[in-house]
Amino acid sequence: MKTFLLIVVIGWFAVGVLPGKEPPKKSKTVEGIVARISESHIQEVVEKLVSFGTRHTLSDTASPVRGIGAARRWIKSEFERHAAGSGGRMTVAFHESIVPPSARVPQPTNVVNVVATLAPWQQDPTRRLLVVGGHYDSRASDPMNAESDAPGANDDGSGVALVLELARVMASMTLDATVVFIAFAGEEQGLLGATQWAEMARREGWSVEAMLNNDIVGSSRGGDGSVEAGYVRLFSEAYSPTDTGAVFRMRNSLGLENDGLSRNLARTIHDVAALYVPAFEVRMVYRRDRFLRGGDHSPFHGRGFAAVRFSVARENYDWQHQDVRSEGGKEYGDLPKFMDFEYCANVARANAAALATLALAPAPPQGVGIVTSQLEYETTLRWKKGTESDLAGYYVRYRATTSPTWEHTVFTTDTTITLKALKDDYLFGVQAVDNEGNASLSSIPRPVR
Ligand SMILES: [Zn+2]
Numbered sequence: 001m002k003t004f005l006l007i008v009v010i011g012w013f014a015v016g017v018l019p020g021k022e023p024p025k026k027s028k029t030v031e032g033i034v035a036r037i038s039e040s041h042i043q044e045v046v047e048k049l050v051s052f053g054t055r056h057t058l059s060d061t062a063s064p065v066r067g068i069g070a071a072r073r074w075i076k077s078e079f080e081r082h083a084a085g086s087g088g089r090m091t092v093a094f095h096e097s098i099v100p101p102s103a104r105v106p107q108p109t110n111v112v113n114v115v116a117t118l119a120p121w122q123q124d125p126t127r128r129l130l131v132v133g134g135h136y137d138s139r140a141s142d143p144m145n146a147e148s149d150a151p152g153a154n155d156d157g158s159g160v161a162l163v164l165e166l167a168r169v170m171a172s173m174t175l176d177a178t179v180v181f182i183a184f185a186g187e188e189q190g191l192l193g194a195t196q197w198a199e200m201a202r203r204e205g206w207s208v209e210a211m212l213n214n215d216i217v218g219s220s221r222g223g224d225g226s227v228e229a230g231y232v233r234l235f236s237e238a239y240s241p242t243d244t245g246a247v248f249r250m251r252n253s254l255g256l257e258n259d260g261l262s263r264n265l266a267r268t269i270h271d272v273a274a275l276y277v278p279a280f281e282v283r284m285v286y287r288r289d290r291f292l293r294g295g296d297h298s299p300f301h302g303r304g305f306a307a308v309r310f311s312v313a314r315e316n317y318d319w320q321h322q323d324v325r326s327e328g329g330k331e332y333g334d335l336p337k338f339m340d341f342e343y344c345a346n347v348a349r350a351n352a353a354a355l356a357t358l359a360l361a362p363a364p365p366q367g368v369g370i371v372t373s374q375l376e377y378e379t380t381l382r383w384k385k386g387t388e389s390d391l392a393g394y395y396v397r398y399r400a401t402t403s404p405t406w407e408h409t410v411f412t413t414d415t416t417i418t419l420k421a422l423k424d425d426y427l428f429g430v431q432a433v434d435n436e437g438n439a440s441l442s443s444i445p446r447p448v449r
Pocket residue numbers: 135155156187215216
């Protein structure tokens with residue numbers, strides 16, 4: 001709060017006048033959601049997922065106790081239990097696709113995502129979608145081995161437990177956007193389930209505003225003996241494949257290489273997490289994923305949606321993608337006993353803060369422009385007024401071109417502002433804010449006359 005006031009004061013000097021109204025405060029609703037995240041609940045879910053023996057995409061689908069079929073029926077029943085408290089706004093379904101043979105799928109296979117959709121309190125005319133996901137399939141040492149135990153506690157029981165926990169704490173919320181909670185299948189066989197869902201979203205023209213992928217988010221002990229429980233990595237890519245031609249040339253000429261869709265989302269998540277979960281850091285990494293590796297956010301980013309990946313600060317390669325065994329006095333396998341559930345709960349809190357904030361916030365401002373009629377020493381921005389009934393105003397954000405995060409914030413109820421900040425030296429963004437202080441993603445201005 002102190003930082004916020006300081007920022008406002010800086011803003012006051014910058015513009016000379018602080019428009020009318022008191023700036024909105026930290027949202028009580030989001031604080032309440034974050035406070036409800038339960039470490040023990042996350043642990044129970046991980047242990048239950050491990051109890052299915054293997055959740056390999058090609059494993060048994062008929063058994064009531066072992067294999068991917070039993071696992072997805074249980075995940076669906078958990079979503080349905082949470083949906084019961086949603087007043088009918090949360091619906092749960094399997095999303096099934098028969099995928100053709102590929103490198104890790106020898107025959108056509110039914111890949112089944114488990115999807116819970118939480119609709120807003122009133123139908124959102126633009127149907128803004130926010131997606132949070134983790135993958136429920138698992139693997140052993142051999143990626144084609146569908147028989148032996150593949151507990152997948154951390155990879156990615158942790159992500160699925162987090163998604164179920166978010167569905168539980170958010171089910172009764174009244175939101176401005178639709179939130180889609182997904183347990184993906186087929187990640188280990190080639191990002192199959194996420195690709196099917198992202199492709200459906202692209203084909204249908206759905207407006208996916210953000211996708212948060214959680215994959216390996218529940219451990220703090222690295223294989224090199226290091227321990228890091230203070231932060232989680234958040235991976236984001238710079239350019240979208242849709243940033244081609246004139247869009248690419250504009251981005252490049254204006255120095256907007258760190259303001260692409262996914263990196264802009266990462267910056268917002270970093271900010272919101274710092275506000276609501278200050279003892280735990282979301283640390284941005286400017287890279288698609290870990291070096292030469294990938295995850296379920298990529299099919300989303302690759303189709304022009306903002307998508308990022310959370311993953312632990314320290315990995316242990318003996319405890320992922322390994323048959324459960326002891327060898328040379330060393331234990332291998334992805335078991336719950338190697339996890340840190342307090343850490344996992346912190347990652348869930350960071351996700352909850354970001355997801356709830358974006359889902360409560362008005363839509364990001366449209367038509368944001370940086371006015372360039374002549375060479376001048378000030379910067380004028382303008383945008384279109386939103387139509388939400390709880391819209392309170394806008395945060396105008398700016399930062400030095402070399403800063404990864406926003407440094408200055410000015411609140412205004414107007415739809416234009418002139419800042420005493422030279423546009424050569426700063427990058428700008430505008431967020432829509434509701435009465436409670438929930439701010440949208442930043443819209444990055446384009447040059448306008
Ligand atoms: Zn994984």
